[in-house]
Amino acid sequence: MSAPDSVQSAAATPVINAARPIRTRLMLTVAVYGTLALATCVLTPLVGSTPISLARAFDRSIPLADNVDAQIFFIARMPRVLSGALVGAALASAGVVFQAILRNPLASPFTLGVSAGASLGAMVVIIFGASLTFGPLSPVPLASLAGAAVAAAMVYRLATLKDHAMSTSVLLLAGVTLNAFFSAVITFVQYLADFTRVARALRWLMGDLDVGSFAPIVAALPLVVVAFVIFAFLPSSLNLLSLGSGSAATRGVDVARAHRLAFLSASLATAGAVSLAGPIGFVGIVVPHLVRLMVGVDHRIVLPASALFGAAFLVACDLVARIVLAPIEVPVGIITALIGGPFFLWLLVRKG
């Protein structure tokens, strides 16, 4: 009957499971997944058409102008790796947030059609060009945000019909409908445009991390940073919302505010990711599920773990995309779809 004894015996379990104190689990999670993400980001740029040495790339005694390894590492390959990490973290976290507030583990920016909305926004700017800027935001991220916001607002409206919980059938139908609708408009926009711009747009629509320089990352960064600042406030509300909005409210959660912040942040993250790399699918489904299998379901652990694992996952997928048909570089969206499509079907079958 002695409570402290039970607590201690439970804490002796040697994995990051629910029995350990939350503080320990959080620190272990950030350490383990942070190391994984960092290692992936540092090691994957070493692989490529020209082999380079990590030691030489980081050798500060050689001036950058003379250090070819450092140039390849930092200038040619690092933007791609960083955008992979940023996009992977953003999409995986947005997946976690959508799954929690819609109370459905099949929700994600891609399956809900929010990515498609963001794509349409970005596509309009890419094809027609626009020079509207707003503070630090350049046209493509801004248009992506507008598209994502429209799609998320539709999802929000559908979700509020029934206590914010979305049944799998409504979720799938909403996703199919929104995806079809936005695809049709994207096709229409392309139809109006000239051939060279369409070729570029098509490549972008496949989901590609070949961003070329640091500039697009800097452009997308404000959206993702704001999203992550909001994410930091969400995890305990997400846990309680997973029990139902009534249970959350009676435990002190301001449900309406939590929903608004969640939809806003997930839309910001999706828009940032899509504006940078196009609609890369299934990261928001695959990563949170794998993470939950490893660390349990507490969102205070799942959200940071998914962000870090999402970064590592997408950078690793991009490595596969670069080497699988070398010297041809496959768009990473094709790799994530090849992994994520069957994974999603498996989840659907298991859930049914």
Place this chain on the structure above:
Amino acid sequence: MLRVEHVSFEYVSSDPAGFSLRDVNVNVPRGSLTGLLGPNGCGKTTLLKLLSGVVHPQHGSIVLDGRPLTSYSRREVARRVAVVPQETHPTFDYTALEIVLMGRHPHLRPFQLEGPDDLAVAWDALLATGTGHLADRSYMTLSGGEKQRVVIASALAQAAEVLLLDEPTASLDLGYQLEIASLLSSLNLDRGSTVVLATHDLNLAASLCDHLVLMHAGRVLAYGAPADVLTPAAVQQLYNVEADIRFHEQAGHLTVTPVKRSR
């Protein structure tokens, strides 16, 4: 400690599940065990929502410890009033201990993680509900009775003085019903919890409660001790059922036996 004063409430949207209340007056004394009785749609669940501050009345007020409930923040209310819904279905596979620890939420500041004190409160709640052995089990794999006891433990972890329960035994078999009843009774006696429960089970209410509120079509028909308000005439009025009500020597409380549907 919890007073409902001239409360009228109507759902704004034409929600078919929304039931309106008209000029409801109820007094829930500190340490009492109050039962809300009435047919489907009479407003029991709505009254519980009003008492927990999830919705606010259009007219009248709910007064908690002398202050209107609307003057408390969401978290302040949650530290004083805990709610056990009829059923809880988490989206994700939480352990029983994680569910119970969520009850500590109103006591934690933003970004604060639960510490040893919160764990001690959670364990106390698990032990009080006889669910200590389930702590590391997945909530989803528990039986109906075990789930309900874990959710009650989660409400206890809120350390709230008032416990509101919405048909806590509705989906449980007879054995679990009695188990929950004796748990509520001991919480009321040992911890001094003020308990309000909505139920369709007249025998449960008669055995457990010291006050009954009889509701019909959004109004309070009768309020008082079971022996005074639980009469054949009242059952007739509430449910259109002829009932035989007598004191059961062995059980030690009134028992209600439905005889037939009137008309």
